[in-house]
Amino acid sequence: MGKTLREETVRLGVCYYPEHWEEELWEDDFRRMRELGFSIVRMAEFAWAYMEPEEGTFRFELFDRALDAAHRYGLKVILGTPTATPPAWLTQKYPEVLNGTRDGTLYRHGMRRHTNYNSPVYRELCGRITRKMAEHFKDHPAVVGWQIDNELNCESNEFYSSADHAAFREWLQRKYGSLEALNEAWGAVFWSQTYTEWEQVHLSRPTPANSPNPHLMLDEKRFISDSAIGFARIQADILREVAGGKQWITTNGMFGHLDNHRMTEELLDFYTYDSYPQFAAIHPDEGPNPFLDRMSSWHLSNVRSISPNYGIMEQQSGPGGWVNRMAMPSPKPGQMRLWTYQSIAHGADMVLYFRWRTATFGTEIYWHGINDYHNRPNRRVREAGRIGEELGRVGGRIAQSRYEASIAIVSDYDNAWDGEFDSWHGPLTARSTKAWFKALQREHIAVDSLTLTERTTLDELRRYKALVYPHPAILTEQTAELLRAYAEAGGAVLFGARTGYKDERGHCRMLPMPGFAASLCGVTVEDFTMVNGIAKAPALRWTAEAEDADKMAGGKAGVGGEGSGAGEGDSGEACGEQSGVALSAAAGESITADGFNDILRVESGSVKVLAEYASDYYAGAPALTVNELGEGRVFYYGAAYNEAVVGRLLPLLGLRKTAAGLLTAPPEVELAVRRQAAGEACTFALNYSADTVTLRLHRSAVDLPSGRSLAGDVELEPYGVLVLQEQ
Structure with missing residues (x-):
């Protein structure tokens, strides 16, 4: 289940930068934090230039005084190592620490994250400032933990400095052992790319049509991840050695080309995230009924x-934007509270707002915090105080409880990284994942994110009744056998187009597609076509077998045990009985098979065809199949999933609605259950709409934040929150 945060209550706090403010403000700031119910503060993650103003000269007096002041008000402190923002003297004296673009242009001093992870001198200097900080602050009573760096791989997740090219060669030599093995893995015989000396090997560089070797590109992402983890390991090892385990270690963010699962397993005590729901306004959901800030629930699932219990190191509290980009509007009244409980509902047991007071200078003068420049009370301060008061009373009943889900959307790093460059499968995953998440959310069926690694066990899979693994182009025999064991034990596996045709190198297998998944699905792919531009997505025609399956919905109950979503005494009607989505087509309804079309051939008598293509040259060919495998089933859909297709599949999976026995809610409301090991559960109802909605309680319950007893029809205000426990 992964390393987890263990707190006795849900902690609320804020990011604070004492080096930005006159010292006479500190006491009042810390006093007001405590009055708002805050108990923890993060500081120092960008303060290298203050702490080491010139090479080898260290000063910590300002932070000594700030820590002492925080401690006087009972505030705990997280210290960040400041390695995301090296001082000007460092980049001037050691320009080899700078990162570069693919064409070799170096980034320069003046922002942050302009360095590379592989420069020996940068690693040495980062290790030294980390050690000096740890030695100085390890015994301070206010310090409870350390944040390594800040948002690894933010701003840039590609690295092309001279140090990176050299480190890449060393990494490849360890991985492959010889140029012959490297050439084979990269298919270097193609276009005469064969290497005869290691010095010829580089990270990707500018090419005609911007199309480097795709197998190199996959290894490049793996290398970048290993580099970032190696960089973080230097600091984690020092902190553990010096602090002796008295303070926990974490890091924050979630950015590309980094295996956060392995990093956490190997280096951290738990993971933390930076939650900015209005980033969705920058990358809007263009589909019908957009989710916008509600999509943050999927990011929190990741x-x-x-x-399982994590921290939020930065929670959006105000409008956001740099001077020149990323303009986010001001949260409406209630949204900051909604987003806070969104994080908590999904497993956060520590939430720190970014930031205490909006900066009056620098790039982030429009990245607003709780307090405005004038430092006078405002509605965000009042809203934070309400949240602090509520969590002060009920946080202990929520902490260490676990989110419940009976279905998981599956992913893995290799397919994510390969799919960034490979347009024949990568874009499909985002489409299908969003379709499944949105459909499940609207049906109030809780979903987990599950990242498959070589360490994933069958027991981890068996927590779920169904696994959606939409487009795993890279599918190893080991993973296929793991999924076979899961299905044979009673689980449902759902694949999509382009499954299984690549090996771990990114080579296409000389096997009928879907490769090692073929025997699970009982089908092969006899033809295929991309659906975009001039190619119109065909309609689907549902078969009589699909109608029969609809009538038998829930017959295969699945294997879900822990986390199945049905609480004690929960009537938990099957999705097919109350989802509101029927499998049979409505009159005149047309559902299309989007993105890519695999034309399927049935290879086993245990396969049922649920849908056929209704148009184009392959009209009448199977598009959606299900194979009985042991006690379970394996579905194959030859396209990218959309919400309509997901809606037709949901009744077949026998899933239970979240808190179905307790309440019914409209689609605008997210429902989530967190349950303690002893069985006590909290049900979160989060209203993402600007309108009042009505919930229907089937049993009486108490709303923990307000203490109100509720029954029958209950109105929930715009952006409102309920945290319910049955009475």
């Missing part, structure tokens, strides 16, 4: 897959 975090929960690393640490």
Whole structure:
């Protein structure tokens, strides 16, 4: 289940930068934090230039005084190592620490994250400032933990400095052992790319049509991840050695080309995340009924897959934006509270707002915090105080409880990284994942994110009744056998187009597609076509077998044990009985098979065809099949999933609605259950709409934040929150 945060209550706090403010403000700031119910503060993650103003000269007096002041008010402190922002003297004296673009242009001093992970001198200097900080602050009574760096791989997750090219060669030599093995793995015989000397090997560089070797590109992402983990390991090892385990170690963010699961397993005590729901406004959901800030629940599910109970190191509290980009509007009244409980509902047991007071200078003068420049009370301060008061009373009843889900959407790092460059499968995953998440959310069926690694066990899979693994182009025999064992034990596996045709190198297998998944699905792919541009997505025609399956919905109950979503005494009707989505087509309804079309051939008598393509040259060919495998089933859909297709599949999976026995809610409301090991559960109802909605309670319950007893029809205000326990 991963390493997890263990707190006795849900902690609320804030990010604070004492080096930005006159010292006479500190006492009042810390006093007001305590009055708002805050108990923890993060500081120092960008303060290298203050702590080491010139090479080898260290000063910590300002932070000594700040820590002492925080301690006087009972505040605990997280210290960040400041290695994301090296001082100007460092980059001037050691320009080899700078990162570069693919064409070799170096980044320069003036922002942050302009360095590379592989420069020996940068590693040495980062290790030294970490050690000096740890030695100085390890015994301070206010310090409870350390944040390594800040947002690894933020701003840039590609690295092309001279140090990176050299480190890449060393990494490849360890991985492959010889140029012959490297050439074979990269298919270097193609286009005469064969290497005869190690000095010829580089990270990807500018090419005609911007199309480097795809197998190199996959290894490049793996290398970048290993580099970042190696960089973080230097600091984690020092902190453990010096602090002796008295303070926990974490890091924050979640950015590309980094295996956060392995990093947490090997280096951290738990994982933390930076939650900015209005980033969705920058990358809007263009589909019907957009989710916008509600999509943050999916991002939080990804975090929960690393640490079931995690921390939020930065929670959005105000409008956001740099001087020149990323403009986010001001949260409406109630949204800051909604987003806070969104994080908590999905497993956060520590939430720190970014930031205490909006900066009056620098790039982030529009990245607003709780307090405005004038430092006078405002509605965000009042809202934070309400949250602090509520969690002060009920946080202990929530902490260390676990989110419940009976279905998981599966992913893995290799397919994610390969799919960034490979347009024949990568874009499909984002489409299908969003479709499944949105459909499940609207049906109030809780979902987990599950990242498959070589360490994933059958017991981890058996927590779920169904696994959606939409487009795993890279599918190893080991993973296929793990999924076979899961299905044979009663689980449902759902694949999509482009499954299983690549090996771990990114080579296409000389096997009928879907490769090692073929025997699980009982089908092969006899033809295929991309659906975009000039190619119109065909309609689907549902078969009589699909109608029969609809009538038998729930017959295969699945293997879900822990986390199945049905609480004690929960009537838990099957999804097919109350989802509101029927399998049979409505009159005149047309559902299309989007993105890519695998035309399927049935290879086993245990396969049922649920849908056929209704148009184009392959009209009448199977598009959606299900294979009985042991006690379970394996579905294969030859396209990218959309919400309509997911809606037709849900009744077949026998899933239970979240808190179905307790309440019914409209689609605008997210429902989530967190349950203690002893069985006590809290049900979160989060209203993402700007309108009042009505919930129907089937049993009486108490709303923990307000203490109100509720029954029958209950109105929930715009952006409102309920945290319910049955009476």
